[in-house]
Amino acid sequence: xxxxxxxxHVTLPSALxxxxxxxxxxxxxxxxxxxxxxxxxAEFPGLGYRILDDQGRLRRFVNAYVNDEPVxxxxxxxxxxxxxxxxxxxxxxxxx
Amino acid sequence: MARPRKGDTVVIAGTRKGLFVLTSKDRRTWQSxxxxxxxxxxxxxxxxxxxxxxxxxxxxxxxWGAVVARSTDFGATWKHGDEGPRFxxxxxxxxxxxxxxxxxxxxxxYVGTEPAGLFRSTDQGETWxxxxxxxxxxxxxxxxxxxxxxxxxxxxxxxxEPKRMLIGISSAGIFGTSDAGASWRxxxxxxxxxxxxxxxxxxxxxxxxxxxxxxxNPAIVYQQNHIGVYRRARGEDAWTRIEKGLxxxxxxxxxxxxxxxxxxxxxGTAYVAPLAGDGNRVMPGGKMAIYRTTNGGKSWAKLTKGLxxxxxxxxxxxxxxxxxxxxxxxxxxxxxxxxxxxSRDDGNSWKLLADHLPQVQCVETGVVGGA
Numbered sequence: 001x002x003x004x005x006x007x008x009h010v011t012l013p014s015a016l017x018x019x020x021x022x023x024x025x026x027x028x029x030x031x032x033x034x035x036x037x038x039x040x041x042a043e044f045p046g047l048g049y050r051i052l053d054d055q056g057r058l059r060r061f062v063n064a065y066v067n068d069e070p071v072x073x074x075x076x077x078x079x080x081x082x083x084x085x086x087x088x089x090x091x092x093x094x095x096x
Numbered sequence: 097m098a099r100p101r102k103g104d105t106v107v108i109a110g111t112r113k114g115l116f117v118l119t120s121k122d123r124r125t126w127q128s129x130x131x132x133x134x135x136x137x138x139x140x141x142x143x144x145x146x147x148x149x150x151x152x153x154x155x156x157x158x159x160w161g162a163v164v165a166r167s168t169d170f171g172a173t174w175k176h177g178d179e180g181p182r183f184x185x186x187x188x189x190x191x192x193x194x195x196x197x198x199x200x201x202x203x204x205x206y207v208g209t210e211p212a213g214l215f216r217s218t219d220q221g222e223t224w225x226x227x228x229x230x231x232x233x234x235x236x237x238x239x240x241x242x243x244x245x246x247x248x249x250x251x252x253x254x255x256x257e258p259k260r261m262l263i264g265i266s267s268a269g270i271f272g273t274s275d276a277g278a279s280w281r282x283x284x285x286x287x288x289x290x291x292x293x294x295x296x297x298x299x300x301x302x303x304x305x306x307x308x309x310x311x312x313n314p315a316i317v318y319q320q321n322h323i324g325v326y327r328r329a330r331g332e333d334a335w336t337r338i339e340k341g342l343x344x345x346x347x348x349x350x351x352x353x354x355x356x357x358x359x360x361x362x363x364g365t366a367y368v369a370p371l372a373g374d375g376n377r378v379m380p381g382g383k384m385a386i387y388r389t390t391n392g393g394k395s396w397a398k399l400t401k402g403l404x405x406x407x408x409x410x411x412x413x414x415x416x417x418x419x420x421x422x423x424x425x426x427x428x429x430x431x432x433x434x435x436x437x438x439s440r441d442d443g444n445s446w447k448l449l450a451d452h453l454p455q456v457q458c459v460e461t462g463v464v465g466g467a
Binding site for chain 1: 158159160161177178179180182183184185187188189190191192
């Protein structure tokens with residue numbers, strides 16, 4: 001069976017690399033941001049918990065960008081992806 | 097650094113920026129380890145009272161969520177589950193912080209969260225199950241949040257009776273179970289409300305701050321509330337004021353403060369750390385004082401020897417005072433300006449144990465190898 005999901009390059013922030021066995025980026029096949037995070041969670045147990053809250057939304061102070069465009073105002077299910085897109089997961093500038 | 101040995105005293109300080117572990121053979125000289133989890137808030141951490149070896153830390157990252165980490169080598173290494181406690185999808189709720197952690201009486205572990213929730217683990221915090229009868233208690237949508245958010249911050253198990261437990265939520269009030277969490281009932285009668293001369297009903301919402309059981313008779317519970325200090329014994333139908341000798345918050349003519357601890361051995365002995373008031377959460381007059389009752393709350397005596405009597409413009413938060421299990425007992429008090437004051441004589445005199453820490457969120461104590 002041919003996997004038709006687009007190939008996506010995901011960049012992780014330094015704070016999350018300990019949950020990704022030290023990786024700073026991962027390539028996955030996914031049609032939405034929700035699928036991207038689902039793949040990350042399946043490959044790296046605990047990583048999904050760090051990104052999504054109990055309701056499957058991006059945590060309050062976690063931002064996501066697709067090709068440098070912010071998408072955090074959308075639900076991960078709403079963020080559609082295309083072949084070759086780059087996803088960046090970043091902590092928001094918050095706290096003290 | 098020498099590894100702690102059986103019988104050593106352990107003081108654990110969770111702070112706004114990491115966790116510190118102090119150990120001592122004689123409670124005179126101390127070794128400090130940490131900070132662990134640098135940058136993250138540790139609102140609560142405990143030394144497992146049964147093995148006297150496992151430290152559990154409630155680590156909240158404002159970015160990446162909250163987990164319970166554990167160490168069996170006093171912080172040298174840590175482990176945690178892949179996930180922290182979580183609400184169900186149907187609830188619409190999401191855990192943002194862990195406020196409280198307590199060992200149950202059956203080797204289990206409980207945490208209290210924000211938004212208010214109670215969760216139980218039977219595998220040292222690897223996985224969690226929701227205590228649904230409380231977390232989805234009828235009317236929770238009307239629970240008012242306290243100044244720190246809608247948080248479950250107090251868990252009070254009942255020694256040798258695992259089916260009984262009290263919990264406190266700011267500011268939904270006090271809830272009790274006698275069937276291992278299958279059902280819960282409100283327990284707020286007798287507490288002042290915010291109207292002049294008003295008193296709460298059993299089902300009122302109140303701003304409980306901390307509760308502690310009497311060490312000799314665990315059926316007696318002492319409470320520091322937003323409005324007053326109280327005690328209630330099992331079978332009684334209301335809380336009773338126990339405030340003689342305590343400084344009063346003039347706004348409500350009631351003592352205001354956060355911690356309430358009991359002495360480890362002496363029945364009727366408890367400690368509070370009153371503040372000027374809810375509108376000015378500092379030591380009254382800038383002079384630090386801890387108050388102790390030795391008669392079950394009939395009266396309170398002021399303890400100041402060795403505590404700063406000027407410029408003490410800080411708060412002692414609800415979990416920032418604890419007693420160890422030694423005899424005489426050690427009492428430890430942490431401040432929001434980063435000091436820990438320690439007493440080796442039941443609170444009669446105090447010395448500075450640590451300074452320049454980040455804001456102290458909690459102080460817990462224990463003995464290596466268990467009490």
